[in-house]
Amino acid sequence: MTDRKQELAANLAKVEERIAAACAAAGRRRDEVTLIVVTKTYPADDVRILSGLGVRHVAENRDQDAAPKAAACSDLPLSWHFVGQLQTNKVRSVVGYADVVQSVDRPKLVTALSREAVRTGREVGCLLQVALDAGESGRGERGGVGPGGIEELADLVAGAEGLRLDGLMTVAPLTGEYAGRQQAAFERLMDLSTCVRRTHPAANMVSAGMSADLEQAVAAGATHVRVGTAVLGVRPRLG
Ligand SMILES: *Cc1c(COP(=O)(O)O)cnc(C)c1O
Numbered sequence: 001m002t003d004r005k006q007e008l009a010a011n012l013a014k015v016e017e018r019i020a021a022a023c024a025a026a027g028r029r030r031d032e033v034t035l036i037v038v039t040k041t042y043p044a045d046d047v048r049i050l051s052g053l054g055v056r057h058v059a060e061n062r063d064q065d066a067a068p069k070a071a072a073c074s075d076l077p078l079s080w081h082f083v084g085q086l087q088t089n090k091v092r093s094v095v096g097y098a099d100v101v102q103s104v105d106r107p108k109l110v111t112a113l114s115r116e117a118v119r120t121g122r123e124v125g126c127l128l129q130v131a132l133d134a135g136e137s138g139r140g141e142r143g144g145v146g147p148g149g150i151e152e153l154a155d156l157v158a159g160a161e162g163l164r165l166d167g168l169m170t171v172a173p174l175t176g177e178y179a180g181r182q183q184a185a186f187e188r189l190m191d192l193s194t195c196v197r198r199t200h201p202a203a204n205m206v207s208a209g210m211s212a213d214l215e216q217a218v219a220a221g222a223t224h225v226r227v228g229t230a231v232l233g234v235r236p237r238l239g
Contacts, residue, residue, distance in 0.1 A: 005049050011231045012037075012053055015214075019225065022218035033218055036081055036207070038228030040065060041235045044072035050231070051076040059083045059102070059226055063090040070097035083169070083226060085143040088112040100125035102169040102207055102226075105145045110156050110163065117162025125166040126157045127207055130192060132185050133173035142171065147192055154196050154203065167205030167223070168193050172213055182213040186220035 001009070015035065023030045036057040039047050047058055047069060056077065060066030061084025070080050074097075082098040088108060094101065095116040104110060104126045117124045128150055131140025136148035145153055150168070157165045170189045172178065178185035186208045193206050209217020211230035218225065229235065 002049075004046070005053070007233075008046065008049050008231065009053055011233075012050070012055070015227055015230050018214060018230075019218065022215040025215075026219045026221075028218065028221075032223065034224045036224055036226045037231050038083065038210075038226050039069070039232065040084075040228065042232045044069045046232060047073050047078070048076065051078055057081060057224075061085075063093050067093050067097065081226075091116050095120060095122060095124055098124065100127065100166060102127040103129045103143055104153070104157060105129045105131075105139070105143050107153065107156055110153070110160055114160035114162050123162060123164055125164045125205075127167050127169040127205060128153055128157070128165075128196075130168055130170045130189060131173070132170055132178050132188060133176035140173075141175075144170070147188075150192060150196060151199075154200055158200055158203075165200050165203045167203045167207070168196060169205075169207035171210070172208075172216075182209075183216040183220055186213075186217050186222060190221045 019033055020030050023033055036059045037050055037055050038059045040061050057079045059081040079099045080097050081100045081102055082094050083102045086103050091112040113124055129144040131144025131146055134140045134146040136146050138146045154165055157163050168189055172182040172185050189208055196203050205224055206222045207224040208222040209225040211227050214225040
């Protein structure tokens with residue numbers, strides 16, 4: 001094994017242990033939680049190693065980096081998740097490789113994603129990114145729709161050709177009433193997910209938790225955790 005492969009394998013094992021322990025503590029089965037490795041800022045070579053180590057889901061947040069990486073890894077059995085703020089002028093590129101867009105937060109984006117999915121004959125999974133620091137009807141500083149806007153956006157995605165409403169995603173807020181209260185934030189996301197599933201029962205993905213707070217996310221009921229740093233190391237630049 002190369003040094004990098006050994007390093008990634010060791011980090012993955014540690015993360016796996018954390019997820020398993022969090023599941024056990026919460027009385028959940030390990031297979032209720034899916035690990036998504038956030039590979040942003042790291043090269044395609046790392047993605048290839050991770051795939052060889054059994055990773056099946058990877059996430060990226062900038063199309064400029066993600067598009068060439070996904071192209072270089074198109075032979076691998078990976079699902080690609082897009083988790084960054086998405087401008088409509090990048091939709092064409094993102095739909096080219098993303099199986100799931102986790103950052104759907106406004107009607108204009110839904111329209112653009114649907115149009116491109118139909119044009120290319122693809123089905124794109126969509127998570128609504130919820131901003132828990134935005135107030136009921138506001139928008140988050142780093143994207144996301146306030147809780148009050150979820151229902152309308154969920155109906156819009158569910159009715160859009162080429163799109164599949166998969167569930168909800170959030171990033172623990174740094175400001176507002178949930179600052180420093182990750183578990184409370186993730187529990188709020190779960191409550192919102194319960195509401196959405198009353199009308200859209202198949203939208204059962206709950207994407208929450210990162211390297212620092214995956215335990216709180218699993219405790220709250222998250223189905224997907226998005227882990228970057230704990231697997232790949234501290235990022236060399238902001239991403
Ligand atoms: C970078 C990123 C992550 C991973 O964060 P780490 O702290 O490196 O685990 C998760 N979700 C989103 C939306 C991100 O941008």
